[in-house]
Amino acid sequence: MTNSEKLLNEALKFIPWGTQTNAKRPIMDYAGIMPFFVERAKGCRFWDVDGREFIDYRMALGPVILGYCYDEVDEAVKRQIEKGVLFSMASPLEIELAKRITQVVPSVEMVRFMKNGVDANACNIRLARSFTGKDKIIRCGYNGYHDWFVTGVKGNGVPEILNSCVYEVKYGDLEEVEKILKRDAHNIACILTVPYDFNEDTSGDFPRGLRKLADEYDVLLIFDEVLTGFRLSIGGAQEFFNVKPDLSSFAKAMANGYPISAYGGRKDIMKKLDDIVLTATYAGETLSICAAITTIDIMKREKIHQHLFNVGEMLMKGFSEIAIRFGVEAKVGGLPVASFFLFNYKDEKKNKRLHFLLNRELFKSGIFVYDRWFVSFSHKEKEVTETLEKFESALKNTLDFYVRENLL
Numbered sequence: 001m002t003n004s005e006k007l008l009n010e011a012l013k014f015i016p017w018g019t020q021t022n023a024k025r026p027i028m029d030y031a032g033i034m035p036f037f038v039e040r041a042k043g044c045r046f047w048d049v050d051g052r053e054f055i056d057y058r059m060a061l062g063p064v065i066l067g068y069c070y071d072e073v074d075e076a077v078k079r080q081i082e083k084g085v086l087f088s089m090a091s092p093l094e095i096e097l098a099k100r101i102t103q104v105v106p107s108v109e110m111v112r113f114m115k116n117g118v119d120a121n122a123c124n125i126r127l128a129r130s131f132t133g134k135d136k137i138i139r140c141g142y143n144g145y146h147d148w149f150v151t152g153v154k155g156n157g158v159p160e161i162l163n164s165c166v167y168e169v170k171y172g173d174l175e176e177v178e179k180i181l182k183r184d185a186h187n188i189a190c191i192l193t194v195p196y197d198f199n200e201d202t203s204g205d206f207p208r209g210l211r212k213l214a215d216e217y218d219v220l221l222i223f224d225e226v227l228t229g230f231r232l233s234i235g236g237a238q239e240f241f242n243v244k245p246d247l248s249s250f251a252k253a254m255a256n257g258y259p260i261s262a263y264g265g266r267k268d269i270m271k272k273l274d275d276i277v278l279t280a281t282y283a284g285e286t287l288s289i290c291a292a293i294t295t296i297d298i299m300k301r302e303k304i305h306q307h308l309f310n311v312g313e314m315l316m317k318g319f320s321e322i323a324i325r326f327g328v329e330a331k332v333g334g335l336p337v338a339s340f341f342l343f344n345y346k347d348e349k350k351n352k353r354l355h356f357l358l359n360r361e362l363f364k365s366g367i368f369v370y371d372r373w374f375v376s377f378s379h380k381e382k383e384v385t386e387t388l389e390k391f392e393s394a395l396k397n398t399l400d401f402y403v404r405e406n407l408l
């Protein structure tokens with residue numbers, strides 16, 4: 001039994017799921033192969049509790065954009081530890097970070113901080129309701145675990161009565177949004193949506209279409225940039241697609257993994273915060289604020305996003321070439337900062353099985369990925385070349401295994 005498996009047995013005695021985050025839940029079909037517990041990480045690599053080394057393409061589910069233990073960020077944080085983590089009154093660092101965000105994100109004139117992505121979204125929803133005096137929302141994508149983003153069904157702990165306040169739409173479905181607005185805009189405070197869902201549609205037509213509809217029907221437009229912010233570009237998806245929301249939520253990539261989120265936008269809306277109480281003890285915690293300031297400064301100085309696109313494109317090109325060489329029906333798509341490789345046979349069961357087997361082979365060869373290939377500033381050409389070599393043999397083993405499996 002591996003140390004990962006032993007630790008999971010132990011964890012499950014004390015921690016439901018054995019972990020805190022849904023996406024980190026161990027997949028038992030990969031037991032003995034998938035690294036369930038990580039010991040340490042540096043750059044684009046981590047080492048699991050069995051001493052195995054991985055090149056990571058999950059990057060802590062998005063936040064680590066420069067690389068793990070990025071010296072300049074961590075040194076700044078260490079200096080701040082000497083001064084204090086949390087004070088009895090505000091820290092001037094809050095102003096420094098607010099200034100930077102308003103400089104780099106086109107739509108943000110004022111901003112406040114929280115801890116998780118879900119907090120930023122919840123604050124924006126409360127703010128939009130308070131500002132417009134309307135209760136209902138239209139929402140799209142995963143926005144977090146709070147009651148306002150989860151459909152209430154018997155037993156899941158979310159009051160079913162809240163469902164009447166929320167319309168959920170599919171990414172790209174402008175027609176459905178317009179239908180809802182036609183019928184009920186006078187009760188709708190805002191549309192809260194991910195501006196890009198990391199799938200094939202990289203056109204930006206959906207967020208741009210929503211901007212038009214929001215203006216036409218007089219509702220606020222909120223971008224949930226928790227995953228896209230500071231990743232697609234320093235100004236997020238709104239800069240990348242050139243579309244201006246009224247409010248936005250940010251979290252993951254803004255502080256290279258330190259826990260902080262932000263919500264902000266139009267000054268006239270943000271001023272409404274003078275009248276309502278959105279507050280949290282740890283929202284002004286200085287280490288994460290310091291990490292965010294340093295991360296944003298590095299992003300500006302080093303042209304991080306150019307690098308992410310370059311290495312991401314190299315990966316995508318490599319995947320396509322390898323798939324062609326092996327005669328595999330595959331789809332390589334998305335934006336290079338977090339692209340995808342999917343099998344594309346008519347038989348969905350076959351696609352799913354091949355995907356499972358490919359992940360297994362990649363784990364075995366020291367590549368850690370799931371669904372999307374998140375790259376960081378620490379993924380250099382050398383690592384991408386190593387990844388493509390390993391990907392090629394993983395794909396070969398996958399196909400061999402699949403053929404053998406189907407002969408039995």
Ligand SMILES: Cc1ncc(COP(=O)(O)O)c(C=O)c1O
Nearest residue numbers: 116117118142143144224226227
């Ligand atoms: C688009 C989006 N919004 C909100 C969230 C929730 O963020 P957090 O887990 O930090 O609360 C996530 C998390 O994955 C997300 O991807």
